[in-house]
Amino acid sequence: MIVISFLLIPLMTALILLFMSNPSPWRKKAAITSTLMQLVLSGYAFYRCFDGKMLISMMGGWQPPYGIVLVIDLFSSMMLFASLLVYFTALLYSVFEVNELQEPYFRLPLIFFLQAGTNLVLITGDFFNLFVAFEMMLASSYGILSLEAQGKKVTNLLSYVLINLAGSFMFLWGAAMVYGYTGNLNMAALASFFMKQGDSALTWAFAMLMFCVVGLKIGIFPLYFWLPDSYPILPYSINALFGGILSKIGIYVLLRLFLTILPQGIPVVKEWMVILAIPTMLLGVLGAISKSTIKEILSYHIISQVGYIVWAVGMFTPLSLTAALLFTLHNMWVKTSLFLYAGIAGQYFKTDVLQRMGGALRHLPWAGVFFLLQALSLAGLPPLSGFWGKYLIIAEGLAAKQTLAVTIAVLTSWMTLFSMLKIWISAFWGEGNPLTPGTYLPSLKFEVIAGLGLIVCSLGLGFGMEYSFTITEQAIAQLMNKQAYIEQVFAHSKIGLGD
């Protein structure tokens, strides 16, 4: 019951919001209540999964391997909690950011369809269902971007739609391929098939195809140009949502595929991950340095941070995977709050071009302080949460003697610090530009308060590293133990795995 509610609540909310008149004082309240409800539920799911049990729900009573099963394990529940916290904060922030009359009517329902999609990606235990959930997510993101694409911005939308369309057909191709090859779509059945199968050319081809699909979504090296092109047309709260969630959902699918479904540590794909991660890190941060608006800089940083995670997944040791998960959680929270707090300065000056800003710290002291805190965390200064993920990844890289990747990672980290401080110094520090004095709106104060949840959680992640490391390590250990996953999913099935 608790499992299916993560799909039903957002869908119901979206439908209710579609039928509510605008402007209505209840629209945003209903949205926030629904997300808060799910946040609490995901906390409960996390608590239930804590001892290694999984929450399993068989849709319509159809038993695996034939029916669709929804599975929440520790990894899923962590990602659910993290992503719902991002949704909650971004929605709360958007209450103060945009006036209801100026907001497009369909944006709020579309956000909830997006939420249903991301939640379903996180809880599904069926490969084709994963495809459908992914498409749900993409379709709503097309909708949200289309609402913003007025006038000349249509070309930015076109690059997003074209590349993701190609990606979805490739995903479908993968689903067809895996069904033709194994005769199954259930993830546990697939896992058991690939375990018996071992290495084969088809497994490699499937793994490579799926790596391309996911890589396109998360924006690794040759496939990232659409991301900084399309995200900056969104308002800050939605940009934060997209930056914090969509690419991290891609990371979830990557881990789920290469840890649960496919044989662990497929040699060629692993090497390609490391090879592609290096230019991803470097070019992402170089792109950020070359840009001069807040949204573009932060969007490029999404790419360079994804490079770290893909590199860690490519090394494929328990410690590096733990670091990857830790880094993903850190990134979801920190990246979102950076967008939100930089957005406060952006709204104050009514522009996001850095040259026309300056001296916001005098009027917005807390926004400046929190932005600096999260910026230092993103750059990886101890004891903030970004340091630990990076430290573990680089330590594993040194242990694996990948000197080039380690050098690039350290360099990237240093340049991240540089470009984050560039934003801080030009937006918050200094005297300010007399031509653009900025206007103080009372709502900015509430926006600072709205982002506090993310600040507290990301600080907790960093300062409580002993606990957060233990939990993520446990989640990765559970993911790596495929046999337990298969047994738990098939525990209530009378049909069993068959031959």
Added chain:
Amino acid sequence: MDLTSLVIGMMTACGTYLILQHRLSQMLIGFLLFSNAVNLLLLSTARNPDHIAPPIVDQNPALGYVDPVPHALILTAIVIGFAFIAHLVILCYRLFRQTKHEDLFEIYERMK
């Protein structure tokens, strides 16, 4: 069966070629071909339907049933592909209406 795979291969090749072109109409047809190629691939995983009964339970045929799952999957895939391509058509139309061009280089030149 061989013919099906040949058709799928041809459609994918043509689709990929057309997607890589810089005219909007060619790109659209490319996506259509590509999506239908993937749908055919899904269909082909249901094995050859020659001499095999459709999946209706009381018929009790000698040679067995066609696998019904790919058909269900295709239905979903067609709906999703259709919706996305419809969205793309509207987007292309809007670009065309704004610039009166369908060449992407021209469009980007004008939309700067």
